[in-house]
Amino acid sequence: MLESVEDQYIKVGQIARSHGVQGEVLIIPELYAPTLFDVLDLVRIEDARGDLLPARIESVRVQEKNNRLSFFVKFEHITDRTQADTLKQFAVFAERETVSQFVGEEDDSESLLSYSVIVGDNQIGTVAGIIDNPAHPILDVRTTEQDQLLIPCVEEYIVDVDEDKQQIQCKNLDQLTKL
Structure with missing residues (x-):
């Protein structure tokens, strides 16, 4: 039997905005885990229709400022700022199994x-x-x-x-x- 989307994926963050001209996006995380994206190479981006589209991560930069964690992520299929702007406010999901092993038990x-x-x-x-x-x-x-x-x-x-x-x-x- 197939698993439901909720059982298979967990929301790990939200794309806040584009960053720079090379297609990077700023992701505000849902979970506090500074090295979260170190273990992720593939995430799912929820589009406007609610579909979870696969997106391979090319690079990640982590910034911790004023006790807030931010990730600057470059996806392989996003090559410029215009494409990155289309992702604004989309949610980012990862496989629940990978995230739960990484951050431990699910946050209450x-x-x-x-x-x-x-x-x-x-x-x-x-x-x-x-x-x-x-x-x-x-x-x-x-x-x-x-x-x-x-x-x-x-x-x-x-x-x-x-x-x-x-x-x-x-x-x-x-x-x-x-x-």
């Missing part, structure tokens, strides 16, 4: 992706990403109005995480929004 925060964010009895949005922060993870939530809301994973804002219902009960979010 990764399992919160797509969870509903609830305040009282109202769903206000869905977890679109997890920002790795030295103090604590931060939930990147897309609200029902398609706005972005960043929620620190601390007791001040998180009441409960219900794994069965895939919901995160929150409080005090008015402190995080514009008044």
Whole structure:
């Protein structure tokens, strides 16, 4: 039996922008692993339709600045800035087996992706990403109005995480929004 895409691949980052004229792209990682791309030579890029297209890595440069990790990646099939610009905001996936062997057990925060964010009895949005922060993870939530809301994973804002219902009960979010 074939494995589902979710079982076979894991999101390792997001292409933020092109870099330089040779076709390099800046990838913001989902996982903190400075040598992650050292073990990857082939990744999958999720296109606008949601298809995972293979992309062979030609070279990688790692930059750690202000406790943030960034990867400047050159793919074999991307030869100039114009081609690299077409990849902006696309997600980058790798084989789950390779990544899990490299970084160990799957990060618990990764399992919160797509969870509903609830305040009282109202769903206000869905977890679109997890920002790795030295103090604590931060939930990147897309609200029902398609706005972005960043929620620190601390007791001040998180009441409960219900794994069965895939919901995160929150409080005090008015402190995080514009008044």
